[in-house]
Amino acid sequence: MSLVDEDKYALLLRKCGVENDPVRANAIFASILSSRCRSSTYLRNLAIEMFGKCGSVANARRVFDGIDNPNEFSWTMMITAYARNGHVDEARDLLERIPERNVMADTALLVAYSQAGHLQEARDLFDSMAFRNSVARDAMLHALASNGHLGEAKGLFDSGMPCRSIISWTSLLQGYSESGQFVLAKELFDAMPEWNVVSSTAMFQALARNGEIDAARALFDAMPLKNIVSWNTLIGCYAHSGQIDDAIAAFEAMPEWDVCSSSAVLSAYSDRGNLARAEEIFARIPCFNVVALNAMIAAYAQNGHLDSAEELFWRMPVWDVISCNGIITAYGSFRRVRKMEEVFHEMQERNIVSWNGMIAGYAFNGELEKARVLFDLMPRWDVSSWNALLAAFAQHYDALGAKTVFDSMPLHSLVSWNAMLTGFSQGLFLKETMEFFHQIPEPDVVSWNALAAAYAHNGHVGSSKLIFDRTPAKNTASWNTIISVFSNSGRGKLALDLELQMVVEGFHPDDMTMMSTLSGFTHSGVLRDALWCFSSMVGDHGVNPAREHYGLMIDILGRAGELNEAEDLIGSMPFIPGTGQWTALLSSCKLQSDRGRGTKLVSHLNPQKAAPYVVLAGIINAG
Template identity: 35%
Template structure:
């Protein structure tokens, strides 16, 4: 009991006084040392044990593994006379947590018997490393699941941006707990579906401080600061984390006074709190106050705080100040170097970035990726290829950048070969290739690529719809729309515009109705399409209805394109006076295109008097406008 409560000295005193020590008491004392991180005394006790069982071996092995001493843990495991399932799971989890996936695979495949913990030990690290497809394959092979395993795969989908699959997995889970719901709140927030996140939060039978904090974070991340504040003050108890979440939200939003209030009333402060205040002052352009915190007020200059100041300088274009701070920093990390590289690149100083990279003693995968990305954006394909080939460890982002460069250059075969050579490829690279096939008219290749992608996201589906639209296969595009697990507004807009461009105005209007039935809120682009479709179909009353609904139901301010569509329609059906009145009352100055459409309608309906006025208005904008000059000469003749 003393050992479990952290009182190792009391526990050891009781152990020493005990006369009849048995294997159980030795194991309890060993576990006490192990749980409290006292490895030297744990190992010493283990070596002195008169007899040992698998529990003893597993306890000492787990202690070394938990403290990052994997080699010693591995040696102990190899010496274990009869390892059982528990000890094998401990070693498997140790390999996986340390990122030694090859060793973890060997241990996993060598297991004659596996428990749910064995499978979960493989899934969790793969998910954390972004290897979602491999994690999914293992998950699908599992004979049974528990809530921990299901939550692991759910978190993997969320972290990798596969939100559709995350939502599908959550809906099919037979059992959920507070952790599962917290992951889903994070997932919905990442999808900008704050109402759905709130539904999950409200449905939770129990909530811990992490769940409350995640919901506050969701509101804050999406800019709903008032809702975040109200929820924050409803929390039954606080840790420093939710205080810092609110503090950072105010800082990023530029609400300096609110940030200062949160900072001053916080029950305690961490380096994160001070760093958020540096960001708050920096966002307001008050570098002097930010520097004062970093150099004078913060208890100890932390590398995270210094990196924040460094990033602020580079974002403001002050690379000279960033260089001076970099030289004076007592401690630097990978983020420090990456921030300088990104700063030089964003400010157009690519040569400085390349020189800085050349002088770096330790080049990380991220620093290589930054340089390759910038070379892809600013230099030629050959220079980017040379750097890419020299990378000691290729990242998914650098692979995606080179794939994009290949596709923009029309080298689609090379792009595909690059992806197929990579051991780790994320969805971004496949989406780049898919977009390349689409833009270049290779619809069949796009479909084959689409069918081969197991974990698709919204961009994947939209790219395939775009490929069909680009090639005029609208029926297939609509079929693809019906198959999509979650319909995005950009997809609807793409199809609305495509139907309109192909002369299928009434189908475009029908699709707009279908979009409303699917509870998708139309934006200004969607209304331009439906108003233009009404114009082409000659539907005046429908056009007026949509124009009014845009203002009253959806609170969208009409732009010049919306007025143009209605004016064009009124002209087409002969309501020329109404069209002219709308032009004069429109808040936007009429363009030559708008006047030109009305002039065309005046010709069709033989309203020459109005046509003369319209032609003169056009000539005021463009004295050389041929159509107006021809119309006036015809009228005069």
Template identity: 25%
Template sequence: MVSEPTILAQLIQSYARTAKLHRGKQLHARLIVAGALLPSSTFVANHLLNMYAKCGDLDHALSLFDVMPHRNLVTWTAMISGFSQNRVFDRALQTFTSMCSSGLKPTEFAFSSAIQASVSYGSAEFGKQLHSLSLKSGFSLELFVGSSLADMYSKFGSLANACRVFDEMPHKDEVSWNAMIDGYAKNGDFEEALAAFQSMIRENIVIDQHVLCSALSACGGVKTSSFGKSLHSLVVRLGFQMNTFICNALTDMYSKSGDMDSASRVTGMDSGSWNVVSCSSLIDGYVELEQIEKALTVYVESRRQGVEPNEFTFSSMLKACAGQAALEQGTQLHSQVIKTSFIKDPFVASVLIDMYGKCGLLTSSIQIFQEMWKPTEIAWNVILGVFAQHGRGKEAIETFNQMVSQGISPNHITFVSLLMACSHAGLVEEGLKYFNSMHDKYGVEPEEEHYSCVIDMLGRAGRLKEAEEFIMKMPFQPNAYGWCSLLGACRTHGDKVLGELAAEKLMKLEPENSGIHVLLANIYGKFGQWEDVKAVRKLMRDNRVKKLPGFSWVDVNNKTHVFGAEDWSHPQMKEINEKLEELSVLIREAGYVPFTGSLSCNVEESLKERLLNYHSERIAVAFALISMPTAKPIIVKKNLRVCVDCHTAIKLISKVVEREIIVRDSARFHHFADGLCSCGDYW
């Protein structure tokens, strides 16, 4: 005959399974009134503890725990699991420690819960201590504990330890295999993850949806759909093709592999069976391929079908706006982010900072950053990158110092942004100081990008001899960016010999880069060596190297208007031309003198002046002035570096029309206002 405690336990278990907390509380109250919770009733009390924990009522669980006169291993384990399940990970670890201090030896279930809590709490040190204790207790090879330890080490990025634990386990189940595969995938060792999956297949371990999702994630990481298609076939054979998690993983795998047709078919675009995960994967895939219109189409259609975006959706869409400098779409998304409260998500906020920075609105980037409660490492690096793009060296240094004082360790991305900011602001000594401190003070080994930034920094400052000496001492040859920076500096500061060396090195690295020939021709033109200019142009023709045409664009009323030099194709070109003529008169009256030295062609000065007046950035500025209300900022983008003459002209245009004009060229942003530029004429 079933005893009364057993009946009570079964009843309480049913309340826990069905989350009927109110019924469990009523039963608990009746037991207290009836005096049924006596010292001998620890068995029933443990089930009540478990019920409260599973229903998320930790207050009642703690109250009961505190008044229990006798606590056994089940009691302590129930509390540890309860804290862990309800994400109170620090209390789970504290309770585990208290249990050990009381003289009780943990069970495998207590170990497993505590290990999982240490992972979620981010305490690798506590996890290692648990591993040592499990070895002493003889539980390290137990299936639950071993799987949890393997999972812990893989999530902390210590794959060597994870593999050692995994290899020592005498019996491996599906959970332990998945921990290894998932660990490899999340740590970027995608080939190892797929190799582990194949080993699992060879050992005839049963495959479930979790293992398949981890393997598909690894396929997405290697960005090839060939192995992924084999997995897709396995999914169909095992009957998982309708499983939502598997479909999401397949969509993500195909999207990361660039196979958007397959990704769309898996998602079921035609059937309308979308969800936020699959939509986010599709959007991200299109963004990576720079197919922004398709990404926008997926986003709009998903909203029409009632799919609410999440933080990943917004991040991908804002990333697309940042890449295209699409300010109007970005501000609309910003409004939706605020309405859905995702502005509190640190990653979304970081992408917003980046978006506004790349669209030219530096003040908006700074405002969002300052409103973040506790900026993450990503947010600090993003704002540093924004300051670098806008040439704000002093602000970048101040931000770097704040970042370090907040206990955030700088990484290689941090120093690239910091060095670029110093370079564009002419802060050479400060930049050299930070470069020299990277390894010794911050433990970051300088890479090619950092060396290239120093070459650029010295070159811009005209310290070409130092740049050459720096190159000679480098542990490796400069990359294309380094040589190109040096070549550009030689053009600016008139060093023909070093410029020829840089051009020779660069032609070996990027023989089809027309910019090399253009810069070299400019150097020769500066010295009046027109025969050498002709020779360079002949070399371009012989090698079929075409000069990259310069063009500028501006967004007006959700439409992008693109202009080339001396471009007469725009339907409003008559009005644009009239504005250009008007501006030409006004800036001459304000002191403008054409700088024809920026053109490497041997023609009459009057023709050079006309060519300068119809550079693409000036046409774009004129169009913006006749098309945009004064309340909107004028933001012009250019694919090449803005020339010296246009820089002077736009400074004066900003003064005579009393408008701020923002120009983003291939190197940085220029903020023109009242006859001045934010770069201080140093770029």
């Protein structure tokens, strides 16, 4: 065996792991098997590690099983591959079979327990370890901090760590950042003896989550070293706050793009409804991998193009768990329950997200019993699993069922509290909503939005506005909620004023904002303002009108007697008009007593839909 060949293959395998390219990795490993290096345990260990990084656990296991005498690193790499991809049971089983336990294998499983939310198992494993080095202590601290047990994490940090590493400081800092405890994060960051790019990025994320975008950018600019994660965090910060132009500018300023940065910008355009630009970014990615393909599938699905999402999914040379999870979510959103089930049952590998996605899909489609049965079949539950089941009942106004799930939960996260609060608010349980809100340990902006919505659903528009005014750290959803409140109460002009105020205060209207604002004009009769609002969607806000926006504008024009303009607007739509648009125009024909126009539209009606024909019958009878 040539050491040169071995080094060459090692370099190629590591590159596949970095680039998350399992297709190329398969080809490289096949080449290794036909070369003089085929018996190299070193290369096989690297292949296990690489397949684990790419999410191909089955391939990693095949490589492991093909090693005649696996060494300590073989076992550790395989346990790590399982752990990295959420296969906690398999990682634990392999650890129990390892000839000689070592701190690396123990730590890998410790991290897996942390990521899966199995904190008690992490504690038990930590306590059973014969030797704990700084890596093990850092892993336990990370497990506690990442699962929200920050008091216990701080106790370990203060008294259980004879030597604190930069990883210790950063894990606790990330815990404070991710839990929204901005003040403690800032205090810890200022007390750190040194900063590295990871700790600076964690503080940067805390600032961004707290809405302090300018301070986050200042910290980014002050960082002496910036890596690809720093840049990607900056892009994500801008993208999640709706500042698409700044996200694009950061993307263009990056020294080197990677799949993550390209996918983040692609997703940002998708979130704004600009699918064309998302496709342009996708086309510019020099080497497609599963990450980029998954992002584009999600973009198609998010923007109503399920056929394109399906086509891209079935064209993929290899699927990972994320690919399947993404298409499951898409099928659920488009009410394709049977296809959703087919993909789930055919998946070779499932993680907790797969199960939770199925529960969410059943919930969206009103299949509460199936959601409950699937929940009971899950091999393990995490907080997200409980939250998915809780949301299933809450979304369908089953407050009693939701409360039963909530009371059964072993641990309540803020998401759990908010799901329960939302269920009460949507179900017109104002008193229960108020009482529940005051029980939340630390309400966030989602909690405040749900409380404002509860008042609005019960007809208390003024109180809803007061709650909105008191909401700390408002987000786009806060503005959408209050704009919708005024629109639904027939105060279209006030809704438009709020949209303008929203822009002045630095928020970017999205498709829901425009839907809410336009809805306010359906009964107000202020055509000029409605036309201005509709025309500003693309030009001022970068929001491409969807079918629902066109339907509202057609209805507004028709109610104002502008039937010619309404019909012209249908003809100018960038997609084939559907039943909703023609029915809106038909209703306007009835309102304006235009029998001739109404009867001419019959050729556009869907014979499978009864509603348009009922409207048409009304027009004929009125004539």
